[in-house]
Amino acid sequence: MSEKQYVTYGQSCGCGCGCGLQSPITGCRFSLGVMSDRYIDVILSAVGKVDTSKVWSQTDKLSTLYRGRAVHVEDALKACFIHAYDPDIHMTMEATFSKGCPGDVDADRFMAEDDVLMNEPAIAGVHFPVSAKISLYPMGVENYMQHIAHVVNHAIDLGIYEKSSHYCTILSCDVQALFSYIHDVNEYCAEHISHYIFEITFSVNSPTKE
Amino acid sequence: MSEKQYVTYGQSCGCGCGCGLQSPITGCRFSLGVMSDRYIDVILSAVGKVDTSKVWSQTDKLSTLYRGRAVHVEDALKACFIHAYDPDIHMTMEATFSKGCPGDVDADRFMAEDDVLMNEPAIAGVHFPVSAKISLYPMGVENYMQHIAHVVNHAIDLGIYEKSSHYCTILSCDVQALFSYIHDVNEYCAEHISHYIFEITFSVNSPTKE
Numbered sequence: 331m332s333e334k335q336y337v338t339y340g341q342s343c344g345c346g347c348g349c350g351l352q353s354p355i356t357g358c359r360f361s362l363g364v365m366s367d368r369y370i371d372v373i374l375s376a377v378g379k380v381d382t383s384k385v386w387s388q389t390d391k392l393s394t395l396y397r398g399r400a401v402h403v404e405d406a407l408k409a410c411f412i413h414a415y416d417p418d419i420h421m422t423m424e425a426t427f428s429k430g431c432p433g434d435v436d437a438d439r440f441m442a443e444d445d446v447l448m449n450e451p452a453i454a455g456v457h458f459p460v461s462a463k464i465s466l467y468p469m470g471v472e473n474y475m476q477h478i479a480h481v482v483n484h485a486i487d488l489g490i491y492e493k494s495s496h497y498c499t500i501l502s503c504d505v506q507a508l509f510s511y512i513h514d515v516n517e518y519c520a521e522h523i524s525h526y527i528f529e530i531t532f533s534v535n536s537p538t539k540e
Numbered sequence: 541m542s543e544k545q546y547v548t549y550g551q552s553c554g555c556g557c558g559c560g561l562q563s564p565i566t567g568c569r570f571s572l573g574v575m576s577d578r579y580i581d582v583i584l585s586a587v588g589k590v591d592t593s594k595v596w597s598q599t600d601k602l603s604t605l606y607r608g609r610a611v612h613v614e615d616a617l618k619a620c621f622i623h624a625y626d627p628d629i630h631m632t633m634e635a636t637f638s639k640g641c642p643g644d645v646d647a648d649r650f651m652a653e654d655d656v657l658m659n660e661p662a663i664a665g666v667h668f669p670v671s672a673k674i675s676l677y678p679m680g681v682e683n684y685m686q687h688i689a690h691v692v693n694h695a696i697d698l699g700i701y702e703k704s705s706h707y708c709t710i711l712s713c714d715v716q717a718l719f720s721y722i723h724d725v726n727e728y729c730a731e732h733i734s735h736y737i738f739e740i741t742f743s744v745n746s747p748t749k750e
Contacts, residue, residue, distance in 0.1 A: 363573025
């Protein structure tokens with residue numbers, strides 16, 4: 331009888347915090363929810379239109395994952411979302427940014443040396459309204475609520491904050507403003523938090539009006 | 541010109557950890573992604589079939605939220621997912637359990653005194669396969685990776701673990717086994733972690749075979 335292969339997260343450094351390993355890789359795992367019989371076409375077409383030459387990319391049955399430098403991961407995600415947008419279809423996207431996970435490995439990524447965005451020129455002029463809920467999880471630190479307050483207050487400063495709700499913050503704005511904000515959050519977190527997760531659920535064309 | 545109303549998370553106790561406040565409320569915010577032209581009917585029908593007499597419930601344009609004692613929140617979520625299931629439709633559900641948030645308030649909840657589950661009798665006999673990705677975020681503690689390892693290893697013990705992937709763990713099993721595991725995780729976390737978030741994305745009838 332073979333022994334079970336358990337995971338051993340948090341045991342490499344003794345304290346469980348993963349100190350010593352600080353991965354430069356930003357990852358984003360996301361899933362599109364396309365409320366239409368045409369969902370396969372919409373998703374595959376959008377994923378196929380993204381220039382992924384500066385990120386590592388993998389699609390499985392649950393989600394698509396981009397890994398690389400933050401600016402290129404953001405650029406690829408934004409392109410996929412915008413390419414999937416159809417004014418006649420209600421669509422959601424659940425996206426999870428993560429950086430600094432102690433369980434991360436220095437693999438499955440492409441670290442482009444330059445900042446030239448591959449997708450931005452094709453999508454910079456596209457505008458449509460988006461609702462989103464966001465949640466930030468700064469890991470391993472006691473003062474995590476202060477980091478959360480910082481990014482929420484930044485949304486208030488930008489005028490894209492709609493309201494606070496249980497377990498999340500609701501934003502409402504143009505798609506360009508939302509991705510600009512996401513970039514700001516990733517930049518702030520990379521500078522101030524060793525390991526963070528930033529969750530965003532986007533929604534467009536919801537039939538529910540509040 | 542009116543002053544901006546900023547949030548002040550983490551400032552009540554000075555240290556930012558929210559110590560002193562330990563809410564007994566478990567919440568779950570979730571969104572169904574129904575990949576069909578019939579998504580409105582499927583979602584509204586499922587939400588309407590759930591007996592929510594032992595949870596506080598609110599639906600907005602982005603998600604539905606249940607709050608109350610963990611067993612009743614789990615019971616309501618399970619009922620909603622099972623009632624939404626259609627063997628001919630690819631569907632996802634993003635669900636976020638949370639307990640102990642320092643920003644939480646002792647409101648918007650119903651704390652039933654008994655453990656009698658309102659929905660379980662109607663759904664206990666339903667079986668279908670589910671894929672899921674899970675991520676646990678124990679907040680405010682350095683040894684968070686050890687708690688994550690514990691819940692992943694419990695999935696391995698139960699035989700529902702498929703693989704580890706970047707930023708999440710993939711499970712694959714019957715719907716009954718998955719919700720039983722979710723209950724175990726919430727029970728473990730409530731006992732060992734003052735504030736945690738447990739994210740699950742369910743998927744059924746995906747056209748993508750790996």
